[in-house]
Amino acid sequence: MAGRRGPCYTEDVDLRRIGLHPDFWHPVARSAELAAPGTVPARFAGEPIALVRTESGALFALEDRCAHRQVPLSKGAVSGERLRCGYHGWTYDATGRCVDVPYLAGAAPNGVRAYPCREAYGLVFVFPGDPAKAAGAAFPEVPSFSDPSYKTRALDRLIRCHYSFLHENLLDMNHQFLHRSLMGGIGTALLGRDSGDGWVEARYTFKRTGGKRPWGEKLMIGERDESSQDRDTMTIRTSYPYQTLTFRRAGKAAPALDLWLSYVPQDREQRTNRAFGLMSIRRPALPWLLDLFWPVIARFTDGILDQDRRVVELEQLAWDEQGEDRNQEVFPVILSLRELLARSGTAIPSRSF
Numbered sequence: 625m626a627g628r629r630g631p632c633y634t635e636d637v638d639l640r641r642i643g644l645h646p647d648f649w650h651p652v653a654r655s656a657e658l659a660a661p662g663t664v665p666a667r668f669a670g671e672p673i674a675l676v677r678t679e680s681g682a683l684f685a686l687e688d689r690c691a692h693r694q695v696p697l698s699k700g701a702v703s704g705e706r707l708r709c710g711y712h713g714w715t716y717d718a719t720g721r722c723v724d725v726p727y728l729a730g731a732a733p734n735g736v737r738a739y740p741c742r743e744a745y746g747l748v749f750v751f752p753g754d755p756a757k758a759a760g761a762a763f764p765e766v767p768s769f770s771d772p773s774y775k776t777r778a779l780d781r782l783i784r785c786h787y788s789f790l791h792e793n794l795l796d797m798n799h800q801f802l803h804r805s806l807m808g809g810i811g812t813a814l815l816g817r818d819s820g821d822g823w824v825e826a827r828y829t830f831k832r833t834g835g836k837r838p839w840g841e842k843l844m845i846g847e848r849d850e851s852s853q854d855r856d857t858m859t860i861r862t863s864y865p866y867q868t869l870t871f872r873r874a875g876k877a878a879p880a881l882d883l884w885l886s887y888v889p890q891d892r893e894q895r896t897n898r899a900f901g902l903m904s905i906r907r908p909a910l911p912w913l914l915d916l917f918w919p920v921i922a923r924f925t926d927g928i929l930d931q932d933r934r935v936v937e938l939e940q941l942a943w944d945e946q947g948e949d950r951n952q953e954v955f956p957v958i959l960s961l962r963e964l965l966a967r968s969g970t971a972i973p974s975r976s977f
């Protein structure tokens with residue numbers, strides 16, 4: 625994996641003070657935001673980034689501060705394949721070089737930083753770290769996105785907590801009690817866990833302990849024999865810095881549900897994250913049924929995700945009030961995850977002014 629320069633993990637490290645490592649491809653916007661030539665402001669850990677769609681449809685990413693007087697370049701105007709700052713019209717190309725100062729013909733002082741930029745799965749990714757590492761860094765693979773047997777829903781929400789709370793929330797499936805109003809009674813059993821270089825994985829199965837199966841869940845993963853439900857498997861993996869969840873029905877090789885997630889810090893302190901997700905659901909024998917019931921599935925999953933969002937934001941609030949992480953974590957999967965996140969991250973730069 626890309627270079628790690630985080631601190632060695634010890635119990636003394638407060639995970640909520642560890643920054644997400646920038647030497648990865650991180651999504652910062654959805655392609656739909658840049659459907660036409662124009663600009664969109666984005667952020668990675670407090671760094672302002674201007675995303676630019678040119679008139680030919682190409683995409684580039686620049687530091688969102690004009691070299692002249694530091695105003696956001698995302699307030700500028702696209703001109704052909706270039707971007708003109710909205711104030712005095714200094715003009716930048718895709719490499720960040722200032723190629724024209726309109727009122728001083730030929731003058732081209734230093735430009736601004738350009739970020740390596742790629743578009744995939746309806747998302748715009750940038751490489752906010754060392755640009756020399758971008759070409760060698762693994763780009764996330766989301767095969768279900770282009771597989772016609774699946775329909776994919778893009779998730780995009782702002783969540784006011786450190787990204788580590790989000791990884792912990794998904795990887796620790798022992799929180800089904802939180803979802804009791806939507807899911808009824810669910811018993812969770814850990815089938816196994818593994819970890820390796822840059823990843824931690826847990827496999828679970830579930831058994832209904834009360835209430836009825838909600839319609840939203842039935843529509844997502846289909847009817848099933850209740851007696852076989854404890855052979856269904858949910859595999860959740862943090863593959864730094866991304867997270868995936870795969871649900872397989874008993875005896876089926878292809879996942880019924882395949883979820884890819886990335887949590888991208890917006891502010892310098894990394895206490896607000898934009899969570900991007902791709903939730904792919906396998907089409908049933910009558911594929912159009914999934915389209916028909918898509919709004920019901922969306923409402924159901926939004927309900928679950930809202931419950932998760934509210935609880936992780938409360939965790940962050942407790943951290944803010946106490947100024948440190950006082951969690952008494954006991955679950956080995958999460959202890960292993962915390963170590964991975966701390967080891968793979970980087971120090972949050974402190975403000976020197």
Ligand code: FES
Nearest residue numbers: 690692693709712
């Ligand atoms: S501030 Fe951008 S051109 Fe002057």
Ligand SMILES: [Fe+2]
Nearest residue numbers: 793799928932
């Ligand atoms: Fe949850």
